[in-house]
Amino acid sequence: MNVFYFANLLVLFFLLNVQGSSIDENGYLAYCPCMGRFGNQADHFLGSFAFAKALNRTLILPPFVEYRYGEPKSVQVPFTRYFKLDALMAYHKVIPMEDFMDNLAPNIWPPGNRTAFCYMARGQEGSSCNAKEGNPFGPFWDTFSVDFDHSEYYGPLNYDTHHQDMASRWNQQYPATKFPVLAFTGAPASFPVQEENRDLHQYLVWSDHIMSRAIDFIRSNLPVGPYIGIHLRNGADWTKACEHIAHSPNLFSAPQCLGYRNELGKATQEMCFPTHEIITKQVKLAVKEYKAKSVFVSSDNDHMINVLIKALKRMEISVHKMPNPEPHVDLAILGRANYFIGNCISSFTAFAARERNVNGLPTGFWGFPPNRGSKLKHEEL
Numbered sequence: 001m002n003v004f005y006f007a008n009l010l011v012l013f014f015l016l017n018v019q020g021s022s023i024d025e026n027g028y029l030a031y032c033p034c035m036g037r038f039g040n041q042a043d044h045f046l047g048s049f050a051f052a053k054a055l056n057r058t059l060i061l062p063p064f065v066e067y068r069y070g071e072p073k074s075v076q077v078p079f080t081r082y083f084k085l086d087a088l089m090a091y092h093k094v095i096p097m098e099d100f101m102d103n104l105a106p107n108i109w110p111p112g113n114r115t116a117f118c119y120m121a122r123g124q125e126g127s128s129c130n131a132k133e134g135n136p137f138g139p140f141w142d143t144f145s146v147d148f149d150h151s152e153y154y155g156p157l158n159y160d161t162h163h164q165d166m167a168s169r170w171n172q173q174y175p176a177t178k179f180p181v182l183a184f185t186g187a188p189a190s191f192p193v194q195e196e197n198r199d200l201h202q203y204l205v206w207s208d209h210i211m212s213r214a215i216d217f218i219r220s221n222l223p224v225g226p227y228i229g230i231h232l233r234n235g236a237d238w239t240k241a242c243e244h245i246a247h248s249p250n251l252f253s254a255p256q257c258l259g260y261r262n263e264l265g266k267a268t269q270e271m272c273f274p275t276h277e278i279i280t281k282q283v284k285l286a287v288k289e290y291k292a293k294s295v296f297v298s299s300d301n302d303h304m305i306n307v308l309i310k311a312l313k314r315m316e317i318s319v320h321k322m323p324n325p326e327p328h329v330d331l332a333i334l335g336r337a338n339y340f341i342g343n344c345i346s347s348f349t350a351f352a353a354r355e356r357n358v359n360g361l362p363t364g365f366w367g368f369p370p371n372r373g374s375k376l377k378h379e380e381l
Helices: 003-022 038-055 085-089 097-108 137-142 166-173 195-203 208-221 236-242 276-290 305-311 327-336 347-358
Strands: 028-031 058-061 064-066 075-077 094-096 115-118 150-153 181-184 227-232 294-299 318-320 339-342 363-365
Touching: 028 038, 028 097, 038 058, 038 064, 038 166, 038 195, 038 347, 058 097, 085 094, 094 097, 195 347, 208 327, 227 276, 227 327, 227 347, 276 305, 276 339, 294 305, 294 327, 305 318, 327 339, 327 347, 339 347, 347 363
Parallel strands: 028 058, 028 181, 058 094, 115 150, 115 181, 227 294, 227 339, 294 318, 339 363
Antiparallel strands: 064 075
């Protein structure tokens, strides 16, 4: 055995004896949530959560990567700002990255012995994982003053532990005694979330901070009674993405509607970018079906408030949005709606739909199923 790793192993055993269960002898798993915004990162988290469980390593909870107007680099927000730690622990062992880096990393993952894991060499040089090349990769690891000393190419191993004996192969090739931390350049998970991992959403429980803001908004702004929540994706970037829908039948989160093998149909332009007519028609039907008193709108761009107010005027239904929308609070409000209509293709919608499914609440989608007729048909995922 390499002398360096033998010494590292002795230190690990010493720490175990001194600190008891504070050190996981099965090792840790870290990754950069470096693809997309919150919805994509949430999909990747569920897969990474399952992967860490399969390997029986403690998952180091990465901060969420956010992009804010006027900020030249990404901003890292602690995982626990949005979700409860104890709820996650009910499924598998986790530790916030801030705690790991402050309390454990200096001893079990010290500078000089940090390896980046990637499937194959990446970046312009093509000679290493280049784990910190680009934004958000560099800013993410810099937040914790992490530099990598080595690269490890793990191909042809993969993350699917549901259909093959992949977990034992990982543990055999990368034992915790030699690799106490598996640090991935990106999430060790697929996008969209693998079908087998969707139910893990039950362990994502909003923090008291987020939930209290959502409840306060509902109580202070929405009339007493049922309300409909809707999600509108209509920004310029989304317009461009929907142009490719005909050639991308499983674009983004489309499997939540169409199935992972397109067994329930193909994605359409109406599903990706519904017209005002489709939106107002489905909202009217939902209001009638659930005897709603109001509609809450979440959007990345145009909330269509005036359009919806005009369409619902005769029904005396009020339409609302947060004055300064915050995606996570929006999601918590959508999660409590009596009925929710979202976008099949959007991972933001997928988050809300999974949460509602956990709580047994109904969800529908714009333009799906096609030719839905005059009667409201809602899908329960």
